[in-house]
Amino acid sequence: MVVTIIGLGLIGGSLAISLKEKGLATHCIGVDLSAENRQKALALHLVDEASADLAAAVRRADLVVVAVPMDAMLTVLPQVLDVVDRQVVIDVGSTKSMLLARVADHPQRGRFVAVHPMAGTEFSGPEAAVAELFDDKTLVICDADQSDADAVTQVEALFRLLNMRLEYLDAAAHDLHTAYVSHISHITSFALALTVLKKEKEEQQIFALASGGFASTVRLAKSSPDMWVPIFRQNRVNVLDVLDEHIKQLQHLRQLIHAEDFAAVYQQIEQANLIGKILK
Numbered sequence: 001m002v003v004t005i006i007g008l009g010l011i012g013g014s015l016a017i018s019l020k021e022k023g024l025a026t027h028c029i030g031v032d033l034s035a036e037n038r039q040k041a042l043a044l045h046l047v048d049e050a051s052a053d054l055a056a057a058v059r060r061a062d063l064v065v066v067a068v069p070m071d072a073m074l075t076v077l078p079q080v081l082d083v084v085d086r087q088v089v090i091d092v093g094s095t096k097s098m099l100l101a102r103v104a105d106h107p108q109r110g111r112f113v114a115v116h117p118m119a120g121t122e123f124s125g126p127e128a129a130v131a132e133l134f135d136d137k138t139l140v141i142c143d144a145d146q147s148d149a150d151a152v153t154q155v156e157a158l159f160r161l162l163n164m165r166l167e168y169l170d171a172a173a174h175d176l177h178t179a180y181v182s183h184i185s186h187i188t189s190f191a192l193a194l195t196v197l198k199k200e201k202e203e204q205q206i207f208a209l210a211s212g213g214f215a216s217t218v219r220l221a222k223s224s225p226d227m228w229v230p231i232f233r234q235n236r237v238n239v240l241d242v243l244d245e246h247i248k249q250l251q252h253l254r255q256l257i258h259a260e261d262f263a264a265v266y267q268q269i270e271q272a273n274l275i276g277k278i279l280k
Contacts, residue, residue, distance in 0.1 A: 001024060001025055001026060001062045001063060002025070002026065002027045002028075002029065002060055002061050002062050002063075003016070003019055003024075003025040003027070003028050003029070003061060003062065003063045003064075003065065004028075004029040004030075004031060004057040004058055004060065004061035004063070004064045004065070005028065005029070005030050005031065005047065005064075005065045005067060006031040006032070006054060006057075006064065006065065006066050006067060006068060006076060006080070007031075007032060007065075007066065007067035007068035007069075007072075008030045008031075008032040008034075008037045008038065008040070008041040008046065008047070008050075008067075008126045009037075009067060009124050009125055009126065009128065009129075009227075010120060010121060010123060010124055010125070010128040010129060010130075010133075011067045011092045011117065011119075011120065011133075012030075012065060012067030012092070012129075013041060013044075013046045013126050013128065013129025014119075014128075014129045014130055014131070014133040014134070015065060015067070015092070015117075015133075015134070016028050016030065016041075016046045016047055016129070017046060017129055017130070017131050017133075018131065018132070018133070018134055018162050019158075019162075021131060022161055022162065024158060024161060024162075025063075027048050027049075028046070028047045028048050028049075029047060029048070029049055029050070029051060029057045029060065029061065030042075030046065030047030030049070030050040030051070031050070031051055031052065031053075031054050031057045032050065032052070033052060035052070037125065037126050038050035038051070038052070040125070040126040040127060041126045044126055044127065044129070046126060046129055054076070054079060054080070054083075055079075055083050058080055058083040058084060058087065059083060061087055062087060062088070063087065063088050063089075063090070063154075063158075064080055064084065064087055064088070064089045064090070065089075065090055065091075065092065066080060066089065066090070066091045066092070066093075067091075067092045069226055069227050069230050070093050070094065070095055070099070070227075070230035070231050070233075070234050071230035071233070071234075072230075073091060073093050073099055074098065074099060074102050077089070077091060077099065077102070077103055077112070078102065078103055078106060081103060081106045081107075081108040081109070081111070081112060082108075084108050084111050085108075085111075086111075087111060088111060088113065088151045088154050088155065089108075089111055089112045089113070090112070090113050090114070090115050090155060091112075091114055091115065092115060092116065092117055093114075093116065094116060094178060094182065094183075094231045094235075095175050095178070095231055095234040095235045096114055096116070096142045096143075096171035096174050096175055097171045097172055097174075097175050097234075097235075098234045099114070099171075099234075100114055100142065100143055100146075100171045104146075109146060109147075110146075110147055110148035110151065111147075111148060111151055112147060112151070113141065113144070113147045113151050113152055113155045114141070114142040114143060114147075114171070115139055115140065115141050115142070115155060115159070116139070116140040116142070116174065116178070117134055117137060117138075117139050117140075117159075117164065118137055118138040118139070118140065118182070119133050119134050119137040120133070121133075122219050122220050122221075122222040122223045123222070124223070124224040124226070124227060134159070134162045134163070134164050135162070135163045135164075136163055136164075136165075137164055137165070138164065138165045138166075138167055139159045139164040139165065139166050139167070140167050140168075140169055140174055141155065141156070141166060141167070141168050141169075142168075142169055142170065142171050142174050143170055143171055144168055175235050175238050176238050178235070178238075179235055179238035179239050179241065179242045180238075180242050183231060183232065183235060183238070183239050183242070184239070184242045184243065184246055185220055186220045186223055186228055187232075187239070187243060187246075188217075188246065189217065189218050189219065189220035189221040189223075190220075190221050192217060192218050192221065193218050193221035196214075196218070252268075253265065253268060256268065
């Protein structure tokens with residue numbers, strides 16, 4: 001199978017590694033507007049060849065993966081569908097409603113399967129690509145009934161071979177749930193990093209005193225704004241909803257601590273501990 005991957009960052013690059021290691025891609029073409037990214041992807045052996053010619057690379061492919069930031073996705077995905085005939089096309093984006101609305105009436109909509117691999121790190125670029133990023137993770141397939149049955153079947157088989165669990169949601173439900181389990185984590189991490197940078201002026205003190213707990217909580221603050229600002233923009237309503245609830249919870253804890261009601265704080269922490277029964 002010839003695979004064309006458009007966008008040679010963490011997800012696109014990691015997928016290229018996985019498909020090649022599993023023997024699912026006989027030839028991998030990387031497409032990226034950045035000459036530097038194309039060169040890095042070749043040097044790292046993520047792809048077999050690299051190109052800036054999107055249309056030509058799509059025509060040669062059996063599978064096309066669109067792995068660009070979400071704002072660019074709104075332009076790139078229709079361009080890809082303009083070229084395809086038999087190919088299967090997937091995106092790997094973190095929001096779906098706006099994207100699926102953009103291509104809803106496209107003549108080749110059936111060849112497109114909207115997926116979201118729930119996997120990633122705080123790093124970006126071709127050098128961030130890692131093997132087994134998707135192993136034992138969840139793949140969300142959105143609005144599968146809008147895609148051709150053979151395209152969905154091929155995508156299901158492909159990601160099962162990458163050892164991923166499959167979940168099915170409509171676009172609206174996907175965007176709501178990812179706001180609660182993914183997008184809010186990044187906002188919280190960005191806010192915590194800004195708080196510490198504002199209050200702690202000595203960089204060396206941050207480095208010396210930051211514990212493992214702080215490091216793990218603020219890890220996502222290293223994530224790229226090029227990736228996350230478009231996600232927040234496209235999922236704005238759901239992000240605001242979860243952010244309002246998060247602020248409400250923070251305010252409640254502040255009120256309890258201000259009132260020195262530490263018995264109630266204890267109860268709140270016990271309640272929060274219930275998440276451990278879900279995330280084992």
